[in-house]
Amino acid sequence: MKYSAAIDLGGTNIGIGIVSEEGELVFKYSVPVEDNKNPEALLEQMAKGTLDTIAAAGMEVSDIAFVGIGIPGVCRSNKGPVILAPNINWHNVDAVPFLEERIGLPVLLGNDADCAAMGEYYAGAGKQYQSLIMITLGTGVGGGVVIDGKLFPGCNGFGGEFGHIPLVHGGVKCGCGKHGCFEVYGSANALKRETREMAEQHPESLIWEMCEGNLDNIGGRTAFDAADQGDETGKAIVEQYISYLADGISGIVNIFRPEVVVLGGGVSNQGASLLDPLNEKVAKLCYANETIEAPKVVKATLGNSAGIIGAGLLGF
Amino acid sequence: MKYSAAIDLGGTNIGIGIVSEEGELVFKYSVPVEDNKNPEALLEQMAKGTLDTIAAAGMEVSDIAFVGIGIPGVCRSNKGPVILAPNINWHNVDAVPFLEERIGLPVLLGNDADCAAMGEYYAGAGKQYQSLIMITLGTGVGGGVVIDGKLFPGCNGFGGEFGHIPLVHGGVKCGCGKHGCFEVYGSANALKRETREMAEQHPESLIWEMCEGNLDNIGGRTAFDAADQGDETGKAIVEQYISYLADGISGIVNIFRPEVVVLGGGVSNQGASLLDPLNEKVAKLCYANETIEAPKVVKATLGNSAGIIGAGLLGF
Numbered sequence: 001m002k003y004s005a006a007i008d009l010g011g012t013n014i015g016i017g018i019v020s021e022e023g024e025l026v027f028k029y030s031v032p033v034e035d036n037k038n039p040e041a042l043l044e045q046m047a048k049g050t051l052d053t054i055a056a057a058g059m060e061v062s063d064i065a066f067v068g069i070g071i072p073g074v075c076r077s078n079k080g081p082v083i084l085a086p087n088i089n090w091h092n093v094d095a096v097p098f099l100e101e102r103i104g105l106p107v108l109l110g111n112d113a114d115c116a117a118m119g120e121y122y123a124g125a126g127k128q129y130q131s132l133i134m135i136t137l138g139t140g141v142g143g144g145v146v147i148d149g150k151l152f153p154g155c156n157g158f159g160g161e162f163g164h165i166p167l168v169h170g171g172v173k174c175g176c177g178k179h180g181c182f183e184v185y186g187s188a189n190a191l192k193r194e195t196r197e198m199a200e201q202h203p204e205s206l207i208w209e210m211c212e213g214n215l216d217n218i219g220g221r222t223a224f225d226a227a228d229q230g231d232e233t234g235k236a237i238v239e240q241y242i243s244y245l246a247d248g249i250s251g252i253v254n255i256f257r258p259e260v261v262v263l264g265g266g267v268s269n270q271g272a273s274l275l276d277p278l279n280e281k282v283a284k285l286c287y288a289n290e291t292i293e294a295p296k297v298v299k300a301t302l303g304n305s306a307g308i309i310g311a312g313l314l315g316f
Numbered sequence: 317m318k319y320s321a322a323i324d325l326g327g328t329n330i331g332i333g334i335v336s337e338e339g340e341l342v343f344k345y346s347v348p349v350e351d352n353k354n355p356e357a358l359l360e361q362m363a364k365g366t367l368d369t370i371a372a373a374g375m376e377v378s379d380i381a382f383v384g385i386g387i388p389g390v391c392r393s394n395k396g397p398v399i400l401a402p403n404i405n406w407h408n409v410d411a412v413p414f415l416e417e418r419i420g421l422p423v424l425l426g427n428d429a430d431c432a433a434m435g436e437y438y439a440g441a442g443k444q445y446q447s448l449i450m451i452t453l454g455t456g457v458g459g460g461v462v463i464d465g466k467l468f469p470g471c472n473g474f475g476g477e478f479g480h481i482p483l484v485h486g487g488v489k490c491g492c493g494k495h496g497c498f499e500v501y502g503s504a505n506a507l508k509r510e511t512r513e514m515a516e517q518h519p520e521s522l523i524w525e526m527c528e529g530n531l532d533n534i535g536g537r538t539a540f541d542a543a544d545q546g547d548e549t550g551k552a553i554v555e556q557y558i559s560y561l562a563d564g565i566s567g568i569v570n571i572f573r574p575e576v577v578v579l580g581g582g583v584s585n586q587g588a589s590l591l592d593p594l595n596e597k598v599a600k601l602c603y604a605n606e607t608i609e610a611p612k613v614v615k616a617t618l619g620n621s622a623g624i625i626g627a628g629l630l631g632f
Contacts, residue, residue: 091607159572161603162571164566166566167482168484178563243486247496250482250494251482251497252481255475255477255568256470285494287477287480288399288400288474288492291390291400291407292399292400292474
């Protein structure tokens, strides 16, 4: 059996693991980012963390085939440089030569959402399919596509920005500069915003009780919880949110036509109260749905480990 | 030099040509569809037309490497069957074995919009690029993607339906069953509809003069022509239409990130009055536009021949 070392790089934590060629995470370690403003310090911390992890797993560097890294940003290619990773203040950082020299192993980069898609494809919800789209509903809307075992990176590595297709022409301004992107209606943050706005319009809603009168306490689950208890405002928020998701997801399906759509991020934990109505809508909205069956939307199964497992598979 | 026979199959006409491996259309012939309700009769007409065309070009069947066909619909693979081609009443038509037997040559199928993209890539506006998206603004919005010389077909040949990404959540109903698709705001038909609706609201507009008081005379150029003459209603229609196009195109760019976007269809003939403001908007709307330059939007150069040339290149 071959093994890789894998890094899931975030703005606050670095996850490092040992991954088998079959996608098993055999050892996992997490360390807080010491300085996310200083690229050189972070690279140094990544190199040291990788060597420490290999040792802690009882292995030698020579037991490891390569180091795979999921980057929260855009890479020119899997050998870098990292064009842009705003959360860690990286702009044109040529990470690979530095890390290869310090660690003594080949290093491969991937986008973190792409890595999560690879993880779910080989070891999670996508295991029995030939192609999948993963869509992660978090602060934003991210995603990745795997076709016949290979990542679809866009024409030159910058594509796959599912969060930034249109959804509401001229709608709410997005962080990217566009208005009305899928991300500003489909993310967990969008759901919280909609919940706050609807609560303000509906003083009778249970939501006020649930957030103890403070709209800052509203989370991604609040509207779902209120809806479960029969609250009309909660039901309306959830229905509208699912309608946005279905519109965005079916649009992406119409472009990629994968065998399955895997939903990640905290919102996906809502389970059947989200997935059942969502699947019903997506099945009706996909192109030529009378002729070609729409893909099912399912919940990701690897949670936070998807990214690290996918990064560890970049070179196998 | 090697040659193929190529068919661009439409609901009213069959274009047949001889195409060189370098993408030159050396002979072209067009014949009206005799019966677009009867798949067998149409297949027979295609076979006969192909053999006639080869003979009329002064060639033998043995001079031809293969027959490439652009299908106005969805194929399971390049060997068929044709799952659905509504304009010619094809449902699960297994065209390849029939045509191979009748013509005596290998036959390859492609979607017609994909073929047009291939034609522009190898012999038209995309010649100097490694990757392109072609978007055709006609009755609907169609498109194709070519990356490193190869068609992107979606995961299993059903993808690439650019016309059916969302644009206006809950907007005008689309022929596909969804509401607010890019197609119902970005197609030439959409532009005509908007022009009629705006003319109805603006009896003072020049548009009434241009259509001789009959809104049925409005075409895809009417609003552009009125705007050119300083008509405020015409200007407003054109500005709104370009805003829709920019939103849809930048969304597709954010997924595929091609080197160039090639616009086809009659609307693209508007030239600079369309392309200049469109490029200005697209450059601002593409993701990470401060870091990564947005692709240029350019006019297709092969006109109606793009599809036939692309079909003729399917096997080279």
